[in-house]
Each structure stands twice: as C-alpha cells, then as structure tokens.
Amino acid sequence: MNLPIYRHLFNQLKDKILRGELKPGDMLQSENELAQQYSTSRLTVRKSLSMLDNEGFITSFPGKGYYIIEPDHSKYILLFNELNSGSKNNLYSKLLGVNATNPDAAICQKLQISCNHKVVVILRLLYSNEGPIAYDIKYIPYDRGRPIVEKAIEYAALPDMVAKKSSPFAIKKELCIYIDKSNPEINKSLCLHESEPLLVVEQSLYDYENKPIGLGKTYYGGEHGKIRAYSNMRE
Amino acid sequence: MNLPIYRHLFNQLKDKILRGELKPGDMLQSENELAQQYSTSRLTVRKSLSMLDNEGFITSFPGKGYYIIEPDHSKYILLFNELNSGSKNNLYSKLLGVNATNPDAAICQKLQISCNHKVVVILRLLYSNEGPIAYDIKYIPYDRGRPIVEKAIEYAALPDMVAKKSSPFAIKKELCIYIDKSNPEINKSLCLHESEPLLVVEQSLYDYENKPIGLGKTYYGGEHGKIRAYSNMRE
DNA sequence: AAGTGGTCTAGACCACATC
DNA sequence: ATGTGGTCTAGACCACTTC
Secondary structure, eight states: OOOOHHHHHHHHHHHHHHHHHOTTTOOOOOOOHHHHHOOOOOOHHHHHHHHHHTTTTTEETTTTTTEEEOOOOTTEEEEETTTTTTTOOOOOEEEEEEEEOOOOOOHHHHTTTTTOOOOEEEEEEEETEEEEEEEEEEEEETTTTTTOOOHHHOOOHHHHHHTTTSOOOOOOOEEEEEEOOOOOOHHHHHSSSSEEEEEEEEEEETTTTTTTTEEEEEEEEGOOOOOOEEEOOOO | OOOOOHHHHHHHHHHHHHHHSSOOOOOOOOHHHHHHHHHOHHHHHHHHHHHHTTTTEEETTTTTTTOOOOTTTEEEEEOTTTTTTTTTTTEEEEEEEEEEOOOOHHHHHHHHTTTTTTEEEEEEEEEETTTEEEEEEEEEETTTTTTOHHHHHHHOOHHHTTTTOOOOSSOOOEEEEEEEEHHHHHHHHHSSSSOOEEEEEEEEEEEETTEEEEEEEEOOOOGGGGEEOOOOOOO
C-alpha cells in the first residue's frame, strides 16, 4: 500500500463515478476544497483530476469547475496485425509471390496514382499449425528510393514495410472490414472448393501529408474471419 | 499565438519525433536540462513530458530518463453505434417486435444464464432514406427490477438500454465482427431474394463484475456492411 | 556521490464565470 | 468582488540508477 496522495484521491473519485454516486453532468468539488479535505496542495489535487480527465471521466471549464462527462459508448479499441492474430495461435507467413505491375483501376484510385505507375505486389499465405488462415495481398507504390528488404516482405506487417522512411510515428492508418467473394487464386491457397464469401480486412496507410503509401487486403477463410474490439475502460 | 511554455515545448518535441529526428529507443534530455534550455521550471517541463507520455510517444524510467517508445501499429479506434452509422446518412429505426422468451442454447451460453431464464428480445429494422440498412436483434436478460422503457426500445443503442442501473461508466463492451448467412426473417426485412452472407456486428455488454447484461447482433445487408477503424494519431 | 525521475509544498498571477 | 481553473516559480525530499 502507501499510495501517493494523488493516487489515493484519484481512486476515491473514480470509485464514486463507477458506483454511480457521481453521475454525468454532476460537478465536482473545487480544487481548493479537495486540497483542504485531503490536507494537500492544489497541485496534488490537479494531478488526480488531470488523470481522471485523461481517462475520459471528467472535463473542466475555466472559471466554472470540473464536471462528470457523458461517456461515449461507441468507442472501441481494435487491435489488428495480420501476422499476429490475437496471439491465440502461432501464425506463420509464407511468401507466394512478389512482382512489380500496373494494378487495376480500383487499386490505382485507392493509392492515388496513375495507371502506368508501377506498384509492388506482395502475395502471402498466413497459416497456423491447423492449416491456412488467410490470403494476404499488399500493394506498395514503387517510387523514390524506398528499398524493400526481402526479409521484410515475408515476415513484416504492412506498417513495418513502409515506415522505414522518416518516423514510424508519422503514419496514418485506416481499416475497412467487409465481405468479398473469393477468386480461384484465393480458393487454391485457402483450400476452398468453390467461391465463398470471405471476411476482408483492408488496411490503408498514409504518410503525414495524407499521401497513400500502402494498401493491404487480408482475406480470412471460414471460421477464422472474426474481428474483435473492446471498450477502453481500464481493467 | 502566445502558447503556454509547456505547449511550446510539447510541440517542439513532438515535431522532432514526427520528423524522425528522435527515433524509438532514443533518450531525451533530462528534465533539468530541458528546464534550463527553455528557461522554465522543472514542473513546466514535466507537464510537456507527461503529455507526450499520455499520447504514447515516450515513457520514463525512474533514475534513468525519458525514452522514445516503439509505436504500436496494431492499435485502431473503432466507432460503432448501430443507430448512428458513421453519421453519413440519417439512420432511422423501426421496431419490428418485442417479446420475452427462452432463447436458444447459443444465446443462453453467451448471456451465462440457464435455458429457462426469460430473455427480452427486441427486433428492429434500421433504414435510411434509400431503404433498409440492417436487421438488428437484442437479447437482454429479464430479471430484477430493471425496467425497459418503450421509447428506449425503439430509439436507444444497446449500451443506453441496459446502463440505466448504477453508472454508465461501469460497463464493459466487446465487439465481434463476422459473416453469417441470412435467414428468411432477415431476408424479408432487408428485401433480399434469397439467403445471403451478411456482415454481422455482435455487441456484448458486461457489468463491472463481468456478468453479461446484454447481447446485440446487427446484420448489415449488401453494400452497407463496411466497418471502419482509424489509427489514433491526433487530429 | 551525483544525476535521474516521482512526489509534494506554498506560494504567485492570470483569464474567466458568477453574482 | 469572489471563486474557479490554467499557468508557473523555486524550492524540497525521496527512491532509483550509474559510476
């Protein structure tokens, strides 16, 4: 035990919120009142309150006070990495092919390039000990001096393929999850007998000026197509 | 302009990180050094650094210093509300039916209740000006004094239906996205001619003791089955 | 022993909201 | 005029790491 004062106050206030004693819209005591009650300084109280703010429980208005927030129930955290599927099973990756081609119009549009712009296409099969899991395809515009190392191609997730340049923080990502029919190529790789609807996770990567720098599609077969997300409430 | 000092320092450091001048693993200058350089106090420096910490750029180790973090490229933010589909189109809700029944074994298992436990089942159709979007079904265990108001049934999202008791913060959510075939009932509502694979968003709600308090499934027809998520990089 | 971050105090001045 | 939160100072002591 022997928590720091700010931790103690934080826990007490958070508890009141979680138990419903403090409801959305309610105003908290002022910083000075809390400082007196807990026999501490204003800074220590502010530390507790800023933590509650960071975790989405309260906001403050200059000259007015602190208020309990109306929680946003639509927000979820989604963890997605095509090479690390929820860490439930070991996932392996096998390179099926790499080539530089002119992709079709839909891909060109998504990458915001002209149709004669060369694109590196990387095909991979993702599988576990029990068999194939997903068919994975990446499109990376081929330009400037951006080398793609062989090892990266087989064992890297999309962000790590393209984020070599500049900073790994200067990257924006977008995910789109939808249904698409499999094609003969995918059927063969995933051991499907006929064309089936598959769950597709499409990953778009942009640099800091919003220029597309990579596009990935992962087609999950049968029972493997389950994407999960969680509320970000602290443990 | 005239930003506060801590804001100024925060921006400068964040810029260095985004431009790649500071890379993952690099150590920052010490609090005292930064305080001297910016002719300010240690507290002001600490404010900047704690903001960078909160936004996932750096960590600190007592006795050692501050270090740039290896960013987690698998983290996404997913916004889901069955009644507010990305705010692109106005979405309406029509109540198809409400009844209290004993649901099948799969539902009972997910709600962790016995098979003779009554469950309130709510069926809704979600549609826009252009036609039906999704078929929505909720399962809420019927027990204790938890009244469900009529208006809530037609116009509320699942978290708002069940979070009346205690605090709206004391709720854990889980989302699972997968493919399922439509049944005749769904076909009729969504104007489908035959059984089709649909994108399903399954929402599980738990109270603070991890007891299930609600289950929702939303079946999206055709082109409407697109779920998006974004990296949490600021603005 | 010296330097680092973690916690904390006792003040100060400001812009803002309320009355 | 008073109270509120927002910013900031100049100290202090502690536990920790490194040398």
